[in-house]
């Protein structure tokens with residue numbers, strides 16, 4: 001059945017349209033800079049929750065109250081779908097799955113990661129240490145950031161995936177079919193759910209309305225971590241693919257729905273090319289590490305948000321290297337980039 005709804009023109013409209021399709025946004029608090037995380041309850045069979053929020057009493061309490069307002073309990077959940085591996089999205093997975101007995105669906109490659117979350121999160125942090133030191137982040141700063149990351153790990157949790165999702169396959173609920181697409185870039189496991197009949201896309205952090213989704217340099221889910229994954233290149237490719245979906249509504253992992261996704265994607269792609277051009281200017285004959293470039297571009301933010309800004313700059317350097325405008329050379333354990 002195709003809904004006769006007119007196109008949504010505001011966030012309220014969009015959320016109302018989603019509700020008429022049985023999809024309810026539940027925004028849960030997180031301890032992170034990004035603010036609240038959006039979970040989505042789909043009233044269908046099975047009763048489905050997309051993402052869980054972080055592992056905190058406050059989030060669980062908020063989730064329980066939001067479910068109650070919709071006439072449900074945690075125990076009623078029958079399926080939990082995870083959009084990606086980040087702790088604000090998977091933190092309550094273990095508790096919710098145990099209390100409800102719900103099936104847990106996630107990208108096939110994410111299963112082993114979630115089954116040993118702490119060990120894998122620790123390996124991610126070690127990988128980040130290697131990347132930071134290789135790209136010029138001072139050792140003491142890298143150490144402090146490493147301890148912060150370790151402290152935040154408690155907001156995550158393990159989980160047992162009972163339904164492995166594959167790229168391109170259909171996840172069938174009673175009243176709808178959600179097509180699964182793997183769209184890596186923000187994280188290696190980014191998974192989006194496409195309802196072709198209703199033209200609604202549930203996107204996790206793949207596309208956010210007000211903030212550009214950071215293509216974090218991450219340890220691959222499987223296989224060797226060398227060479228370093230080109231997160232931004234991968235992300236831009238993923239965005240191009242998503243641009244082709246005739247979505248009238250994108251429901252993201254943070255903030256308001258996206259109404260004009262193709263325009264937003266074009267804007268994001270232009271911004272990345274603009275920033276790459278800026279990095280090219282900064283190089284101007286010098287051989288600089290990614291951290292040195294980040295400090296020139298971002299000032300103090302490059303210190304307080306070192307991994308984020310480093311990932312961003314490395315992404316733009318990868319763009320320059322891919323278009324033969326720069327080269328990367330390693331000497332004495334530090335990578336430096338030079339404009340061509």
Ligand SMILES: [Zn+2]
Nearest residue numbers: 086088205253
């Ligand atoms: Zn997130």
